[in-house]
Amino acid sequence: MDLLLEIAQQVINGLVIGGIYTLMALGMTMIFGILDQTNFAHGELYMLGAYAAFFFSMVLGIPYLVSVCLAILVGVLLGLMYEWLIFRPVRGKDPLNAVIASLGASIFIWNAALLVFGGAPREIPTPFLGEKVNLLGVSLNVQRLLALAVTIGIILALYWWIGKSRLGRAMRATAQNREVAALMGIKIGRVAELVFATGGALAALGGALVGPIFLLQPSMGLLAVGKAFIVVIVGGMGSVLGAIYTGFGLGVLESLTVGFLSSAYRDVISFAILILVLWVRPQGLFGRTGERGG
Amino acid sequence: MKTLPYRNLWKWVGTGLLLLIVPVLVRDPYYLHLINMSGLSILLAASLNLITGFLGELNLGHAAFYGVGAYASALLTMRLHLPFLLTLPVASLLAAFSGALIAYPCLRLKGPYFAIATFGYGEIVRLILHNWDTLTNGPLGLRGIPGPAGFINSKVEYYYFILTIVALSLLAIWRLLHSQLGRTFWAVRQDSVVLAEMIGINSTRVKVLAFMVAAYFAGVAGSLYAHYLRFISPDTFSFLESSTALAMVIVGGLGTFWGPVLGAILFTWLPELLRSVSEYRMIFYGLLLWGSITFLPQGISGFLESRIRKNCTTGVARDAHS
Structure with missing residues (x-):
């Protein structure tokens, strides 16, 4: 019974982490699926989202939940900046140019953050961290539950939005064929702005939600982007559903590895899965060759 | 232009003589050290250029080969007490082997997928170096790696040794690029791989070979690094090192022969200029990497070349293409 409880505990922790991976991976997979560009600087959106929440709640004294909303706004603005400064200038060129440009941006941003925020780990205060609820013997931290609930809600909303709304349809049309979509009167620049704003908002939300659980560090984006890449590729680049399943799956797997094996193996196992999938099924678990977008 | 440009013989002799008297001109041991480090960077950048510049595949884990060479060479001398002159080629061959290991599974991947896979490999190698305590001494790294005692004792002697190795390596890369095999590197790039296959080129073989050669020279750089600095740790071979090597190649000039050499020197001396x-x-x-690919995708040497070409009516033959 104790073992079962331990497993349940680890699975829930894993779902929280997995939700954050999913939030990041969704933005990246949309950027890849719709615009054919790879964003290596996505982790910095997550990092800056966490620091934005820290700034609003800690420095300005705004309540935590309002700070999270403000952090999302910051994420939207940052996403737009990414589109204008990094990705639009290299659109239509060799796709590797976008990888290199965003890599440069990533190095620039996290080192600038190191200079501005300092290397010392920081903590976002939240009223929910200390509180625990007991569910069938499993003790659950309210902040983790909140993060999980918000993540799932947002993912469902996004899924509905891409599938049903007019804007979602424009995005999917662009993913299928950019030229024809443009001929049909879809403004590609607008779609790109929308995609990056959404990606920025999701990543910043992720950062603001885990900020209170883990410590904030300027380098936190680098590891997170590695994990999000694993999710995006294993799930199938451009596949929204694949990113959701794989994101939560990877989080649970990592959490179980830490709980029952050793934390040293956590990252090795994740990257080994990446290489294995690239080896036997390069299109990803949920991707079909030639398939793109949600 | 299959051979070295003999028509510029005097330029070459002049450059060679200048390089030979560098230790006489540079008395400051610290500057000599930086010159030696530039040599290692040149090897690293020139080898990465084989993959990213000529094969057209973005390699974000080049520091892994560098690390394999360094750790293999250090461990062979420390554990098995092999002499440096033996561990240098053995460690480089091990690095080349690791290059083949990475190249095979990644070959089916295209563009960004390939880049991310190499990023993953780089991380795996770093994590292994970090966690395999009994072999690599974990995050503390290896200290007191024996230098090639007996025949290289001072920084000046190191200078001549590194100069020789770098010159020989660059010559080998030059000859390779102008050989039949080297020309197939261009042929199997993404946009023309189908055509290359049609005329009978085995693109898989060519790509794996290019990877092995590149990893070999990165391994040479790693081995030199380990015995020159006598201390290595996993942090030296991190993603940051891979990105710095990439920045050297991109800013210097992707796919040109001298661009990465220029970039390597620039990025070794830049920290000194920025010391304050x-x-x-x-x-x-980061700013340089972004700015270079956005505004100057051909790098410094590509930019200079296009300026020269604009000024000369005859045009200047591009080194690497021929």
Whole structure:
């Protein structure tokens, strides 16, 4: 019974982490699926989202939940900046140019953050961290539950939005064929702005939600982007559903590895899965060759 | 232009003589050290250029080969007490082997997939170096790696040794690029791989070979690094090192022969010029990488070349293409 409880505990922790991976991976997979560009600087959106929440709640004294909303706004603005400064200038060129440009941006941003925020780990205060609820013997931290609930809600909303709304349809049309979509009167620049704003908002939300659980560090984006890449590729680049399943799956797997094996193996196992999938099924678990977008 | 440009013989002799008297001109041991480090960077950048510049595949884990060479060479001398002159080629061959290991599974991947896979490999190698305590001494790294005692004792002697190795390596790369095999590197790039296959080129073989050659020279650089600095740790071979090597190639000039050499020298000396603002160093690197690919995709040497070409009516033959 104790073992079962331990497993349940680890699975829930894993779902929280997995939700954050999913939030990041969704933005990246949309950027890849719709615009054919790879964003290596996505982790910095997550990092800056966490620091934005820290700034609003800690420095300005705004309540935590309002700070999270403000952090999302910051994420939207940052996403737009990414589109204008990094990705639009290299659109239509060799796709590797976008990888290199965003890599440069990533190095620039996290080192600038190191200079501005300092290397010392920081903590976002939240009223929910200390509180625990007991569910069938499993003790659950309210902040983790909140993060999980918000993540799932947002993912469902996004899924509905891409599938049903007019804007979602424009995005999917662009993913299928950019030229024809443009001929049909879809403004590609607008779609790109929308995609990056959404990606920025999701990543910043992720950062603001885990900020209170883990410590904030300027380098936190680098590891997170590695994990999000694993999710995006294993799930199938451009596949929204694949990113959701794989994101939560990877989080649970990592959490179980830490709980029952050793934390040293956590990252090795994740990257080994990446290489294995690239080896036997390069299109990803949920991707079909030639398939793109949600 | 299959051979070296003999028509510029005097230029070559002049450059060679100048390089030979560098230790006489540079008395400051610290500057000599930086010159030696430039040599290692040149090897690293020139080898990465084989993959990213000529094969057209973005390699974000080049520091892994560098690390394999360094750790293999250090461990062979420390554990098995092999002499440096033996461990240098053996460690480089091991690095080449690791290159083949990475190249095979990644070959089916295209563009960004390939880049991310190499990023994953780089991380795996770093994590292994970090966690396999009994072999690599974990995050503390290896200290007191024996130098090639007996025949290289001072920085000046190191200078001549590194100069020789770098010159020989660059010559080998040059000859390779102008051989039949080297020309197939261009042929199997993404946009023309189908055509290459049609005329009977085995693109898989060519790509794996290119990877092995590149990993070999990165391994040479790693081995030299380990015995020259006598201390290595996993942090030296991190993603940051891979990105710095990439920045050397991109800013210098992707796919040109001398561009990465220029970039390597630039990025080894830049930190010195920026010493008063050293905390801005990586910020500046990131900015350079972004600015270069956005505004100057051909790099410095590509830019200079196009300026020269514009000025000369005859045009200047591009080194690497021929």
